[in-house]
Amino acid sequence: MSNVLAVLEQRDGALRKVSHEVVTGARRLADALGGEVHALVCGAGPVSGVDAAGRHGADTVITATNAAFGPYAPEGYARTIAERAQAGGYSAVVCAASAQGKDLAPRVAARLAVPLASDITDLSVDGGAVVVTRPVYAGKALLKVKVVAQPAVLSLRPNVFTAVERPKPGTVESVAATGDGGRVVVKGIKAAAAGALDVAEAPIVVSGGRGLKEPANFKLLEELAQAFGGRAAVGASRAVVDAGWRPHGDQVGQTGKTVSPSLYIAVGISGAIQHLAGMRTAKVIVAINKDKDAPIFKIADYGVVGDLFEIVPALTSEIRKLNG
């Protein structure tokens, strides 16, 4: 068999955008293997938006529902996916390396008694074997890995596999997932501030470091982020997170999040090697720093030297005009 199982993700009964990337990656693999893409999504009930999976190249879409699954059931999902993977004799199982995928994919791989190639940024097929690229040392090096075991279980780094339209039938089939939800019970999600984007998912990230001098000054970055009209998130360097100025979830770098936005604006960040590792894959990097010799300028596409307290408000007002 040369078919590929794509594991989609939903939240509150709606398909998440990262699922399109998963189908796109799975389609590439299936084309190289000469097989079909079967997409699987687990949930407590029907999932809206699954028809999009056909648009991105799924031959069939299976929704596996079980009321006991609640918002997310790690054990119930892992069992359902592993059983389907086994029964279908798939060549590969493709998940997202999202928060949920990072939790789920290792469980599925362990149940199938195969390794997991996680957080991959590229994939191909060579002589029938799946070959992937994955960043290590937070992106300071890339590892090319051949997956010897079958099925090849992969998780794709979000924001890397740009969703491509490749229309296929996308026949939707609904099945009842058997068994219980498992011992680990997800009660729900306490949402962050309404509309707040996660730095790992935002297309634009505005990050601040020590140069902001004190926590209250992050207001300048929040205003700049808001000026982008809901497309930007505020990130932070390790120094300011360790100092307690910003929450841990905002940290960009080797001991925080690795981000690949289309625009990364580093404000008052000197550019320690462990920070650069977390954001070097951004499409465009802008640095604003008073020290013209700061290492951040070495990897920034565009640098502005000077006082951030003068530059950032001016930039914010110009961006507001653009989006006004």
Next chain:
Amino acid sequence: MKIAVCIKRVADSETRVKIAADGKSLDEAGVKYILNPYDEFAVEEALRRKEQAGAGDVVVIACGSGASQETIRTALAMGADRGVLLETAAVPADGLSVARALAAELKDGSYDLILFGKMAIDDYNHQVGPMTAELLGLPCVTCVAHLDLAAGKGTAEREVEGGMEEVEFPLPAVLTVDKGLNEPRYPALKGIMAAKKKPLAVKPTTLGAPGLEVLAMTPPPERKEGRIVGEGAAAIPALLKLLREEAKVL
């Protein structure tokens, strides 16, 4: 409370990565090695739980080369009671083979809690903890940033996109922990001295054939040389023009 903490020796986050002559691994010359930062949160949490319970046993377990003994001693200096090194020639890219070795060691330990860091900062795998849990048949919560334990049950919070997921689970369980769960202590001189005398069992371990074969390690693609657009707020119009017309991101 009997708690196991699985730890890893990793290259420090400030390491400049140089690729070894084999073209497949890190050149270790001059690299400083540390206890994986996320594992420090796991060790700290184990110590706090033991202290709260008033009694217990905290065992740190590492899988790796003989040099990992030093990493285990760091955790012992923080206050863990004893260490176990599953000694292998090298740590493979395949997390499942490590999980299998750890599960075999943990299987008959009757631990109330088995802790891991949410990931190692070298391979970014996020996988050995949940894989070990599956192999042991234990419940597992990953990326725990807040934890309450009472009467054989736990509640945890883990960060997901846009919020915190609230999770309930029974004990015994495997947890992988995130930054923010606690503030790890620094080993005091007294702890460092005491750590030298604490038991550390070294068990030669053979890992199964890896299911992932490393073909090559390469440097990431170079970013093209950037430029300084200008100084101060006066540079903003030029910057915006470049972002719009050259970079096309606005």
